[in-house]
Amino acid sequence: MIDFGLDLAGDAERNGPDGPTYSLRGASLVAAAGALVEAMPVWIVVYALGEAFVGRSSALRLDLLTFGLVVLLAATYALKVAGAIGTFGATYALACRLRLRLAEHLRRLPMGFWTARHRGQIGNVLTTQFDQYTEIFTHVWSMVVVNVVYPLALGAGLFALDPWVALATLLPVLPAMFAISWTLRVLNAASDELAAEVGETTDRIIEYVEGIATFRAFGRAGDANDVLRDRLDRLEATSMKTELVAAPAIMTYSMVVYGGFVLGAFAAAWRVESGGLAAPAAVLALLVAALFVRAQASLVLYLAESRFAARTLARVRELFGEPEQASGTLTPPIEAPVLEVRDVSFAHAADESEEPAPTLRRIGARFAPGTVTALVGPSGSGKSTFAHLLLRLWDVDAGVIRLGGFDVRDLSLAHLHRHVAMVFQEVVLFETSVLDNLRLARPEASREEVEAAARRARIHDVIAALPEGYDTVLGPGGAGLSGGERQRLSIARALLRDAPILVLDEATASLDPASEAAVQAAVGELMAGRTVVVIAHRLWTIKHADAILVFDQGRIVERGTHEALVQAGGTYARLWEAQQTARGWSLSA
DSSP: OOOOSTTTOOOESSSSSSSSSEEEHHHHHHHHHHHHHHHHHHHHHHHHHHHTTTOOGGGGHHHHHHHHHHHHHHHHHHHHHEEEEHHHHHHHHHHHHHHHHHHHHTTTTTTTHHHHHHHHHHHHHIIIHHHHOOOOHHHHHHHHHHHHHHHHHHHHHHHOHHHHHHHHHHHHHHHHHHHHHHHHHHHHHHHHHHHHHHHHHHHHHHHHHHHHHHHHHOOOOOHEEEEEEHHHHHHHHHHHHHHHTTTTHHHHHHHHHHHHHHHHHHHHHHHHTSSSHHHHHHHHHHHHHHHHHHHHHHHHHHHHHHHHHHHHHHHHHHHHOOOOOOOOOOOOSSSOEEEEEEEEEEOOOOOOOOOHHHHHHHHEEEOOOOEEEEESTTTTSSSHHHHHTTTTSSSSEEEEETTEEEETTEEEEEHHHHHHHEOOOOOOSSSSSSHHHTSOOOOOOOOHHHHHHHHTTTHHHHHHHTTGGGGGGGOOTTTTHHHHHHHHHHOOOOOOOHSSSEEEEEETTTHHHHHHHHHHHHHHHHHHTSSEEEEEGGGGTTTTEEEEEEEETTEEEEOOHHHHHHTSSSSEEEHHHHHHHHHHOOOOO
């Protein structure tokens, strides 16, 4: 009925390499044993009352019965605590490992996956929904076990007291199962709607926070706040709907189950009237029947709550179902890192990108060692997509990209990235130390090697002036550093990587002149002795490139040196003329 995605018969779940071992199967068995032991005092009380009703109370050893009750209550407490601890330990270990496995899987997906998903939706699964799953499962799973086993123990005893009363009491349980199915169906639909609403709201919150300066600059902060408030109101309404939507089904289930007690009472009265059951025995049977229906009525509440955990795992399975980008296994020595592109075509699938890039059609190029090749063209012409293909952020649809004569798809991704690195225009820094941010390129690098790379990138003095130097923990996204400083950290990272082929998204765009000069000096250090493929936005920065590839509508329409392309009077010449005109523009009265 509910698939939690767990192998209850599997091996023990571990908290960590040195922590205690917890088995979810073992914890479930302990919880079941606790439920059985919890039912035993009921039968002791029933036995004692039965003896009293027939006048044999003097034969009862009340001291032994009392001692037995105390022992059973203590055993119930111990088993419930042990079951809860085991469930908590196993579930938290499971959630931890599942989250890590998912993160490992996500990092192997092609870039097309990420352009198709909102950050908030992925983040919601990895954080909020996983937390919700863990909280629900740790608190509810043992109660589901108890509310299945405990009524079964009472029902078995009820049959021993009188089969007819037992049958009448249990008769509504089967039709009540349809109410459980109804409950789960409506909860599935409601929880899916809520998950989508949470993901959308998270995206809008991120958009609002990141764009607050722009909103304020144009006097639209109030409007943006109203849009966000409307989204939060929708989330509130959806959350309330999710909480309430199952109420009719739950109430129906409870009424049907409690109807079993009414039927049991009629059956007991009939049995007494027909002489098949003594009145005292009928009272005892109804006492057990009342306990049975009460426990059975609680089951649907725990099943309904558990369903949210199951839906979280269903969404996790959807993510696991995304096909990973295949990684080759070859790690051959590459003595001459020549990068060749032959008849490459590529197109984003219709559902892979919110704004599909133009198709690349039959692209060919060769990047010889030690040369600088610039990729230029109008926005959206395909040059960034082409650069991403060189690093296998996507895979080509047709044609081949070779490194040192090997198809890059046959090389292991780690081996490929040791030879080809990229410096993005948008620098990504993490909320950890400067040292760890730089060592992202080469985790085994010594501190001296890191500092040497930082000096070459003209960023060492800036780092040394930070409160803790290289051990200073950066704010989110490198908060507190200027754009030029973040870019030079990125260049230092690339220098530490020391890949022979460098793909460079022009690093000085949108920088002030002083920062641009520092970054240009760092870029010069980075380019020295390497094969460089640079995505050029400002053409005067690549006048001296060995070769320039001009992209337009997914094709290379021109190639050559700056002088030759200007003289040719084609697309490059028009771009150059437009930029020269823009450079001469100035404000005037």
